[in-house]
Amino acid sequence: MFAIPGTSPVSITPAAAAQIVRLMVGKDAYGLRIGLKKGGCAGMEYTMELAATPAPNEEVVELNGARVMIAPMAQMFLFGTEIDYETGLLESGFRFRNPNVTDSCGCGESVRFEPIEGSRAQS
Template identity: 50%
Template structure:
């Protein structure tokens, strides 16, 4: 029996990750998602292109898109859905996270609780 994914990707997010993987020079294995302390609400999502996975990372693969979850962020990302949106003024990844308690007004940082 397989265990459920820590995080899921929307179709748009998977498409954007695949595009980044395909166009990257030098090649990348995928994107690593993490959490760090910072911003007015206390925490920020981090995202880095990585050439290879850390053996401690959790790996999420959807339709050829590969996302690595930093082991320190797992409890904060359980049940999270990563999306990608394009608006008139910006484009970027989004996070629908059931562990989010609040967010700052500028949208750059969040307050998260560990999943129970």
């Protein structure tokens, strides 16, 4: 929908791909759907869910058997994002390195984007 021909809208690190494949196999899912919803102290939160099939107009990115489906309304906000999976002593999880983010909350759970020209400001 918002893709540039020949350019993947997001990139997936090998660590993220391995974790996505583990999740897909464990739940017999087609892939991991990512999106955005209003919420959090910065205004928007990433969403993730395993899905059996891609929805219409979703962008599907594949790497090493991992599939990420990007919800249509999130595509313009996620373009250029690197999806990683980090394992630490206290916590492990997916990390989104998104060049479109203009602000984020202290805990890193919610983000803010510049308003798109002609649209209402995001809260």
